[in-house]
Ligand SMILES: NC(=O)C1=CN([C@@H]2O[C@H](COP(=O)(O)OP(=O)(O)OC[C@H]3O[C@@H](n4cnc5c(N)ncnc54)[C@H](O)[C@@H]3O)[C@@H](O)[C@H]2O)C=CC1
């Protein structure tokens with residue numbers, strides 16, 4: 675039996691997909707009013723309206739009552755540590771990070787944060803290209819399940835695969851994590867370019883050179899290049915940099931258009947851009963698009979200035 679911590683868009687969608695197959699799933703939310711509303715209406719009206727819960731999905735606000743089995747942590751990256759600190763000790767139950775990014779305060783990845791708060795826990799990450807709406811509607815998706823313990827990874831791959839989520843497995847946790855973190859930063863860059871009217875060619879350049887930055891950081895932390903060419907890297911970069919369903923891309927669009935953006939929306943790439951820049955500087959890695967995105971977010975560069983910065987860099991081999 676699987677438990678999902680966090681009844682946002684992604685956690686709810688994963689719970690719906692698992693329960694649709696008949697697996698018993700418990701979805702935990704910390705907000706009592708949300709638990710009551712979801713229990714009464716059998717939907718998550720705030721995040722996934724009109725997508726009803728299958729019978730096998732149980733909603734709870736009692737974290738002590740979660741059954742044995744894997745625990746999916748579907749909370750934003752910058753909230754993962756606090757969420758873990760508030761949760762009980764789950765013993766030997768595998769903890770699966772379902773978030774993307776780098777913690778701003780520590781520059782740690784999701785699985786590293788789990789290890790920091792829960793040393794010795796069996797930790798994994800579920801990542802890759804998928805919008806919560808697509809998963810909840812039953813549309814086909816393929817994701818990466820990364821766990822450095824291959825036996826645990828195999829168990830999780832079997833348990834978490836559903837009729838519409840095909841899971842690929844890897845032991846390259848750093849590779850899977852860095853792809854999901856960097857692609858959100860690049861989605862902000864691409865949204866800003868499109869929003870400012872710089873055109874599709876500029877977006878293709880940002881995606882390709884963004885992939886180069888992703889790979890540079892990945893290799894520097896000991897990840898495998900093949901992982902970045904897979905779902906968690908290239909796959910998610912493609913989805914997020916090209917779709918208006920992406921919140922990171924829409925945030926970038928708003929920067930490019932000079933339009934307001936709702937600050938309550940989860941935009942992982944914003945904090946992660948700053949964390950990634952700090953990490954890259956400490957490691958002496960060149961990540962110019964990441965620098966540009968930080969400049970856009972903190973308001974020190976306009977889109978036009980950021981693009982001029984990128985285009986005027988010294989010429990080099992590809
Ligand atoms: N929405 C999507 O399409 C996808 C999201 N993701 C990832 O999933 C992660 C979560 O995103 P969403 O679910 O979309 O965000 P969301 O904003 O829809 O939901 C986040 C949920 O986390 C809960 N939460 C925040 N702090 C908490 C804490 N300390 N303890 C317990 N619960 C807490 C909030 O109440 C909220 O229900 C992000 O890292 C995102 O990148 C991954 C793939 C797809």
Ligand SMILES: O=C(CO)COP(=O)(O)O
Pocket residue numbers: 774802803804805858861910913914919920921922923940941942
């Ligand atoms: O991670 C996602 C797609 O794989 C969701 O993207 P956003 O967080 O930008 O909405």
